[in-house]
Ligand SMILES: O=C(O)CCC(=O)C(=O)O
């Protein structure tokens with residue numbers, strides 16, 4: 104274990120998938136919530152995306168560095184111009200997250216993070232089991248949770264179903280999945296409305312930031 108910012112020891116959920124409870128202290132949480140509010144005002148705002156099968160995602164999201172919507176990355180936000188830039192401090196935070204989770208060299212390619220997806224969950228929002236697989240690079244995904252507690256379901260690389268492990272993610276928790284877990288199915292079956300400490304800066308709902316490397320050439 105090396106240099107956790109805060110909180111308890113890493114817990115390995117599956118090979119390559121590590122949960123670090125309470126990694127971000129309350130001040131860092133509040134700072135990130137405030138930045139999310141600014142990012143939410145970026146090109147296109149927080150959007151509920153349609154899926155190719157005709158559904159609508161229940162989370163609201165915005166992306167930095169690359170725009171994402173089901174199921175591809177692009178430089179432009181449809182109808183709103185170029186995507187907001189990727190803040191380098193999120194790349195630094197992600198690399199610190201890798202060290203906290205893995206305690207040494209992370210599995211996969213070197214970590215040139217270039218995209219962050221910011222999801223907002225209201226009390227009813229959830230996310231079905233899916234793989235993060237639009238990225239070409241084999242770099243771990245770094246996930247930060249803010250606000251309400253949720254159940255994060257972390258499964259296997261073969262199917263949306265069992266075996267999986269349900270993990271409670273609270274405000275300030277870090278979850279990293281790379282190496283053999285990089286393409287594992289995962290989702291958020293529910294959140295617990297009203298469970299957050301308001302001192303985190305969010306009085307209702309949950310924010311999740313995933314920091315990723317697309318492996319795609321900029322521009
Ligand atoms: O909200 C979460 O914890 C997971 C989000 C997620 O899986 C995604 O954005 O792809």
Ligand SMILES: [Fe+2]
Nearest residue numbers: 233234235289
């Ligand atoms: Fe995901």
